[in-house]
Structure formats: C-alpha cells, structure tokens
Amino acid sequence: MSPSNPIIQLTDVRRTYDVGAEQIHALDGVTAAVYENEYVAVMGHSGSGKSTLMNLLGCLDRATSGTYELSGIDTTKMSPSALAQVRNEKIGFVFQAFELLPKLSARKNVELPLIYTQNGAVGRRRRAEEALKRVGLSGRVNHRPNQLSGGEKQRVAIARALINQPAILLADEPTGNLDSKTSREILDLFSQLHQEGHTIIMVTHESDVASQAQRVVRMLDGQIVSDLPVEQDDAYQYRNGGQRL
Secondary structure (H helix, E strand, O other): OOOOOOOEEEEEEEEEEEEOOEEEEEEEEEEEEEOOOOEEEEEOOOOOOHHHHHHHHOOOOOOOEEEEEEOOEEHHHOOHHHHHHHHHHHEEEEEOOOOOOOOOOHHHHHHHHHOOOOOOHHHHHHHHHHHHHHOOOHHHOOOOHHHOOHHHHHHHHHHHHHOOOOOEEEEEOOOOOOOHHHHHHHHHHHHHHHHOOOEEEEEOOOHHHHOOOOEEEEEEOOEEEEEEEHHHOHHHHHOOOOOOO
C-alpha cells in the first residue's frame, strides 16, 4: 500500500517553449504522483514529453505553470541555488551516455557529487570506493572510462548517482547504449536497488525495459495517456521471456 504522502506530486504542470512564432506545449497539464520505493517506467515516442518531464523532475528545468512538490516542498518557489542543492542531495541521475569525465578514474568520477559537501578527501575516497563495491566494481576503482566496458561505465554512473543517498534515482534510457546481455545485468542492478528501498523513475522506449517496473506511465503530445500497474500494461508480456504471466 502506498503511503499517504507522495515523494513527488505534479499538479497541472505545463511547460511551453516559444519557437519563432509558434508555441510548443512540451508538457500540457500533467498531474501525477510517485510514492516512496516505487519503480516507475515512463514511456512515449520521441516528442511525447517524457524527456521534458524527466528534466523537470530532476530540477534541471522549471514548469511554465503548475506545481512540482518534492518531499512536500514546492520546488517552483525555490531559488536557483536551492534547486542546485536539491539536485545534488536528493536526486541521483543515470544517463544513456554515462556522462563520465574521461580523464578521471572511476573513483574520482563517483566522488564528484561530494565536492560540495563537508566530506574531506579521505571521506570522499572511502564513500566512493564503497559505492563502487556496491555495484560490483571494487576491482576497477582506478580505471578510467576508456578502460571500462559499456556496462562497467554504467555501473560507475549508477554508483555516482547513489553516492549522496538520494531520495530519487532518475534513469534516462540507461540501457540505450548497451548490448542485450549487459542491459539485463544493469536492469537486474536496478531491481536490486529497488528491493533495497530506492525510488526509481526510468525513461525508456523499450517495453522489455519497462516491464521491470511496478508502474508504466505512457505519454503522448505532452500528456499522460495511461498510468497503470505493469500487470495491466502491454509491457507486461515482455516478462518471463515474452510470455504473459
């Protein structure tokens, strides 16, 4: 049963962009809630609004109108510096392209979100090594990105996302650059993190990826067109080797 207060509450959120004389409605009246320890997949074709939604949830962008409450706090009233602090402390990001700095080791990449905290160099090192061990990379702490496989790079990115123990883990097409075997390993890791209590919101266009979630939110033209438990969504057929359970 979901708790009474959502960790995320969107109410009539709209995001518009002016492109020349035309106004683009990237989000058009989105109302939705996500509760603690939920695993939600967001699906939609290119231009559906899912990436805009992810940017807003990650406090990388602001709504044109409507409200976005995170842990009961209205982010639309926050200053830019307060939003930056929220991004660093409450939200972990995992991207399709990994977004690792090529000249830094895996450990140094994972340490980056700790730079603005009170942790000293020794504390940052210890926490980064613990995070890498958690994702199965204790033997790769000193390797640079060009010495790592695609799956290892994504594990580094996940360790970096977890380093500040965020309330929410946002993943944008996290298996998009991986082969099928490595994708399965990364999805298994996300499932493990969910079982450990993390709240996960994952953007994907792949039904087999979405089938791992608890809920599937489908978007079209900036609106939510369905929001269903995975068992009631078409993605469910991709569980158990393509057989509907």
